Amino acid sequence: MSETLALIIGKYNYWLYIILMMIGLYAMIVKNNLIKKLVGMNIFQTAIILFYVSIGYKTHATIPIIKDSGHGDGHGGGHAVIHAADYINPLPHVLMLTAIVVSVATFGVAMALAVRVYQRYQTLEEDEIRMRLTEE
Amino acid sequence: MNTYPALLIVAPLLAALFTGIFVWIEERLCYPIAVLGMLISSFSAYKILMAVLSAGVIHYRHAGWAPPMGIEYRIDTLNAMVLLLITLIALINLVASYKTILVETPDRSGSFITIYLLFVVGLLGVTATGDLFNLYVLLEITSLTSYAQIGLGDKDRGPLASLNYVFIGVIGASFYLLGVGYLYIKTGSLNMMDVATIISTMHDSNTVLVAFILCMIGVWIKMALFPLHVWLPNAYSYAPTAVARVVAPLMTKVMVYVMVRLMITVFGFDYIFSTLDLSAAVVWLATIAILAGGLMALAQKDLKKMLAYIIVSEIGYMVGGAWLGNTTGMTGTILHILNDAVMTFALFLAVGNMIYVCGHVGFDNLKGLFGRMPWTMGGFVLAAFSIIGVPPTCGFFSKWYLVLGAFEAGAYHFAAALIISSLICAILFFRIFEIGFFPEPSDGDDHAHAHHEPAVMVEAPVSMLVPLGLVSLSLIIVGLYSGTIVNTIILPMLQ
Numbered sequence: 001m002s003e004t005l006a007l008i009i010g011k012y013n014y015w016l017y018i019i020l021m022m023i024g025l026y027a028m029i030v031k032n033n034l035i036k037k038l039v040g041m042n043i044f045q046t047a048i049i050l051f052y053v054s055i056g057y058k059t060h061a062t063i064p065i066i067k068d069s070g071h072g073d074g075h076g077g078g079h080a081v082i083h084a085a086d087y088i089n090p091l092p093h094v095l096m097l098t099a100i101v102v103s104v105a106t107f108g109v110a111m112a113l114a115v116r117v118y119q120r121y122q123t124l125e126e127d128e129i130r131m132r133l134t135e136e
Numbered sequence: 137m138n139t140y141p142a143l144l145i146v147a148p149l150l151a152a153l154f155t156g157i158f159v160w161i162e163e164r165l166c167y168p169i170a171v172l173g174m175l176i177s178s179f180s181a182y183k184i185l186m187a188v189l190s191a192g193v194i195h196y197r198h199a200g201w202a203p204p205m206g207i208e209y210r211i212d213t214l215n216a217m218v219l220l221l222i223t224l225i226a227l228i229n230l231v232a233s234y235k236t237i238l239v240e241t242p243d244r245s246g247s248f249i250t251i252y253l254l255f256v257v258g259l260l261g262v263t264a265t266g267d268l269f270n271l272y273v274l275l276e277i278t279s280l281t282s283y284a285q286i287g288l289g290d291k292d293r294g295p296l297a298s299l300n301y302v303f304i305g306v307i308g309a310s311f312y313l314l315g316v317g318y319l320y321i322k323t324g325s326l327n328m329m330d331v332a333t334i335i336s337t338m339h340d341s342n343t344v345l346v347a348f349i350l351c352m353i354g355v356w357i358k359m360a361l362f363p364l365h366v367w368l369p370n371a372y373s374y375a376p377t378a379v380a381r382v383v384a385p386l387m388t389k390v391m392v393y394v395m396v397r398l399m400i401t402v403f404g405f406d407y408i409f410s411t412l413d414l415s416a417a418v419v420w421l422a423t424i425a426i427l428a429g430g431l432m433a434l435a436q437k438d439l440k441k442m443l444a445y446i447i448v449s450e451i452g453y454m455v456g457g458a459w460l461g462n463t464t465g466m467t468g469t470i471l472h473i474l475n476d477a478v479m480t481f482a483l484f485l486a487v488g489n490m491i492y493v494c495g496h497v498g499f500d501n502l503k504g505l506f507g508r509m510p511w512t513m514g515g516f517v518l519a520a521f522s523i524i525g526v527p528p529t530c531g532f533f534s535k536w537y538l539v540l541g542a543f544e545a546g547a548y549h550f551a552a553a554l555i556i557s558s559l560i561c562a563i564l565f566f567r568i569f570e571i572g573f574f575p576e577p578s579d580g581d582d583h584a585h586a587h588h589e590p591a592v593m594v595e596a597p598v599s600m601l602v603p604l605g606l607v608s609l610s611l612i613i614v615g616l617y618s619g620t621i622v623n624t625i626i627l628p629m630l631q
Binding site: 025028034037041044045048051052055092095098099102105106109110112113114116117120129133136 | 269272273276279280283284287291292293294295296298299302303306307310313314317320321
């Protein structure tokens, strides 16, 4: 029992992202309203962004900027020995900047499409749209 | 240093930028700019293929950064072939669709061309890149532009079909991204070759297994493998003609290419077929996909929908062939990427001409089409024969490799599914031919009069017929040269 607990606490970032992802997926599958589905989609994408951000993190490490070593020439740190373990891995965070842009763009396109759907059917509830389609 | 890989992508990208600007200044200039961009791109793709064939793999480093840190384009014979295919199809479709763009999106032709070019940029980037995360970004560029283009289609159903595609497409891309994340945790690299070298020593790692499964599920959703196919038929049949013609042949085929690339280059045959024991299950899945796609196609009453379900069935061919685990099956899959793109393109070109003339392509609207549109139907028949797999056309040869590969692997159910699928396709297309040979129903009660009336030809314009003719002929040419293609392009890469 305590081993399971240790597994959950030790890797809590993975558990959190999976829970968030499942909430998003649930909303996308179950919800009837198109906007709610879009929100679910956004939660789903955010979960993956959090996953990437969390894997770049290290305990007792600092932001990946090399501090001035005191010479005051603006090229500090060049002489000091740099330990990679002292710094957070910035690469996953940089990747996520791109992924955030992608998810914002996707959200924008999806919203535009939702507006078009609303203009056509005067509703955003999926079952009502389906009813209209079968009536025609 | 060979600069064609950069020119290949930059030419359509710059053309998209200029068309985007010229929408506001002089919209008539958009079309020539787009054609020019695609011409440069096609020429670069041709040069790249020639260079790869003579000098081997091309590495293009962006901004000169060396691979594990920087992003590189890595082009071998497989992507060189797919790149040429993409640029040629996009160029020919742009020429063939000039009139349909003006008819279907009259007030937005400039913006439409801009999105179209960005879509091509995305496809080319996905194919050329040697970096896993770069692939994700370009994949999303491709998807975003295709959502927008499909949303411009049918006024009633287009936006809804596109929105459903968005939901499923996002799930697919996110799974792929998650898979890349797990690979990154394990290897600390995103470069395909680098990742491949590192994971060759950690075949028993669970993280790599999870990464592999997530990547595969993501790619399968994007390519519409059978249980994950629900978005495809609506999205493709409610899209504007100019879009359906390019999305249907290219989007799914490029996703198959991504799967093949991940299997060959990143994870490697040893890992997939020796360490994991999944291939039998996936081949069964592909078998079911082939049969289910064919059966659902039989139930359709609209030509576009029917073709969309045939695509679902063809995806089964390619996934199954790749997972048979032998060189013959993989050869069949890669050859089928080429052949299926050309045949689907020819079919959709013909369907586009029919829509341009007849309005819609419900089966009841196709009566007497052979009399009215002989040239279009000629191209359609050739493409249909190729899908069925009649010998001189290219569809036969890839199917032949797939069947041989299935026997080699002992997957007799897969071979049987391929043959049954040919029969189903024969039924599907001969039903269309039968409808097409009947005369058009007369408007009034005067039956006798209708029989004596000669069929009036209302063919599509020449600008749409010439591309169809070229593509239909290339079906036979590609078929006749498939031995050369296999020996010079596919086999050297699988060694």
